[in-house]
Each structure stands twice: as C-alpha cells, then as structure tokens.
Amino acid sequence: MNSELAGRLTDEGHELDVRIYFEDTDFSGVVYHARYLHFLERGRSDFLRLKGIGHRQLMSGSLGNPMAFAVRKMEIEFLRPARIDEVLLVSTRTRQLGGARVLLDQSISRDGEVLVEAQVKVAVISPEGRPMRMPKRVLEVLAPETL
Template sequence: MKTNPEIAGRLTEDGHRLDVRVYFEDTDFSGVVYHARYLHFLERGRSDFLRLKGIGHRELMSGDFGAPMAFAVRRMEIEFLRPARIDDVLTVMTRTRQLGGARILLDQQILRGEDLLIEANVKVAVISPEGKPMRMPARVLEVLAPETDL
C-alpha cells in the first residue's frame, strides 16, 4: 500500500494529526460548517491514522492481517463546542484510548489553531465481512496499541 504522507497527515507521539480545509460544500447558507460534515472530517482522521499505521481498509478486507475483517463505528459521542467556518484550516487529532479483543476506543478532537471545536469519543467494532463481531488479530492490536499512557 502506497501512502502519500502529505495527504494522510502525520503520526504523533500519541496518535495522528490531519489538517483539513473547510470548503463551501462543508457549510450551510451562512458559511458555518454543517454539523454532519464533522463526521466526514473525523472519518478521514481515523482512516488516515490507520493508513499511516500500515492498516489499510483493503488489506483488512482481503485478510492480510489474518481473517478478512473491517472496522465499523458502533457508538460515537460528539460535543460541539465552537463552530468552524468556510476557509478555516482545521486539525483532526486521533488517538487510541483503549483496545479490547473486538473493539477500539478512540478519542478525537477538531481544532482551529489552539481553539478546540469538537470532541468525540468513538467506539469501533471489529466485524467480519458478513457483519458479525470478531476478535481483532494480534498483529492489529500491536500496531494500534496506545503510544503513551493516558
């Protein structure tokens, strides 16, 4: 899997950082980011975090890490603290909080400079291609282990 690090953000000491720009398509009539668009930004952060860790969605589904598998968001809590606006450059921060046999808990934030705009807690389930829960392969657990204690 080839990764363009300029597009995929960068790994940090405790997770991942991805910069995204707010475009017209992300906003409502007033130029403020529509609330559902934050889900897109958060998804990009999670996907690029995995990609830079060497875990691509195609490789997961093809069974490169053991049995074919996928990740599915099971639960998400989002706190909207401040709005973003058209042309803002936002930073999506993603880090692993906890790993289990069949789930991952992630903490995500969206910032504009130093201003915290969004906080999200995400529970991701490991599923088979048929959508059934399954245990995470040891290799994936090792790669996703938190870098630092929280």
Template sequence: MTTTDLAGTLDGDGHRLDVRVYFEDTDFSGVVYHARYLHFLERGRSDFLRLKGIGHRELMDGAFGAPMAFAVRRMEIDYLRPARIDDILTVITRTRQLGGARVLLDQTIRRGDDILIEANVKIAVISLDGKPMRMPKKVLEVLAPGLGVG
C-alpha cells in the same frame, strides 16, 4: 507528492490531519454543517490507520488474518465552537483503549489552539459478513497506545 503526504502525520501516540473547510461543508451562513464534522473525523481515523500500516483494503483482503473491517458502533460528539468556510482545521485521533473486538478512540477537531469538536468513538471489529470478531494480534500491537510512531 506521495499518498502519505495527504494522510497527515503520526505524532507520538496519535495522528494529526489538517483539512480545509470548503463551501460544500457549510450551510447558507458559511458555518460548517454539523454532519460534515463526521466526514472530517472519518478521514482522521482512516488516515491514522493508513499511516500505522493498517489500510482498509488490506483489512478486507485478509492481510492481518481473516478478512475484516472496522465499523463505528457508537459516537459521542460535543460541538463546542463553529468552524467557518476557509478555516484550516486539525483532526487529532488517539487510541484510548483496546479490547478483543473493539477500539475506543478520542478525537478532537481544532482550529489553532481552539477546540471545536470533541468525540469519543467506539469501533467494532467485524468480519465481512458483519459479525463481531476478535482483533488480530498484529493489529492490536500496532494500535496499542504508548507505542509511539514506530
């Protein structure tokens, strides 16, 4: 098994990551605690970047120009249905829009055909001292919607 085997798959214009719900993700009734969905969404975003060739470590080391990072600036979440212990969920991440210093992502969490969570995420591009910065051209090209898997 390689580390990319753990990172889900790219599919056309987005990314899919399967996650299992463990006891630690749930409240006393076996339903996923609302804040745990943030963990699942973060894993989806991180692995989406990783498979696109944009690892967090490389961003911080300056592999794309100046050292940088992505930070969640805003997130809107609709909790539509609950997940429960032992469910297998699929986190889907798609780039909706890119700007000079931001990325807008659409994320969903599904259990089979059922949509459980819909999230719109605004990501800021920042320098390592926390100041906004423009996204390097290479990163923009890789994240642009409609580029496909390659």
C-alpha cells in the same frame, strides 16, 4: 501512496489538516454539523493508513483474518463553529483496545482552540458483518506506547 495527504503520526496518535470548503457549510458559511463526521472519519482512516493497516489490507486478511471496523457508538460535543476557508486540525488517539473493539478520542481544533470533541467506539466485524476478535497483528499496530 502520497503520505502528505494522510496527515502525520504523533506520539499521541495522528493529526490531519482539513480545509473548510463551500460544500462543507450552510448558507451562512458555518460548517454544517454533519460534515464534522466526515472529518472525523478521514482522521480515523488516515490514522489506520499511516499505521500500515488500511481498509484494503484489513479486508484482504493480509494482517490476519479478513475484518473491518464499524462505528458502534459515537459521543460528540460541538463546542464552537468553524467557517469557510479555515484550516482545522483533526486529532485521533487510541484510548483503549479490547479483543473486539477500539475506543478512540478525537478532536477538531482551530489554532489550538477545540471546536469538536468525540469519543468513538469501533467494533471489529467480519466481512459478513458479524462481531469477531481483532487479529493480534492489528492489536499490536494500534496499541499506543502509553497503554
């Protein structure tokens, strides 16, 4: 694995740099609103990957029972636009852990200015799509030091 591609873990959670390409923008060079969901997903996936619990490990059951995460709810606020060729910072942190869910706070910023804020509720599901409790090992890995 090339860990530089996955961003970096921080004391608060995870950070990932994302460059804006032509494919991310509308005709005026402004990022299309739905693309921010892609950037946020990359942040969540790479956060898990660097914590040692990538999607393959979760589904294989190597960390407990086979499981997956599914976004159940997302509140997103678009504060400022981003434009082609800019480099954005996607930040992810665990706000709360439960037996069958994770609440995450995410933001996308440019040079310290927050462009997008999102609160994400992620459910733990079995490979068949049924709700389940999170394996203890996964809970331990995701728990931030400050919880």
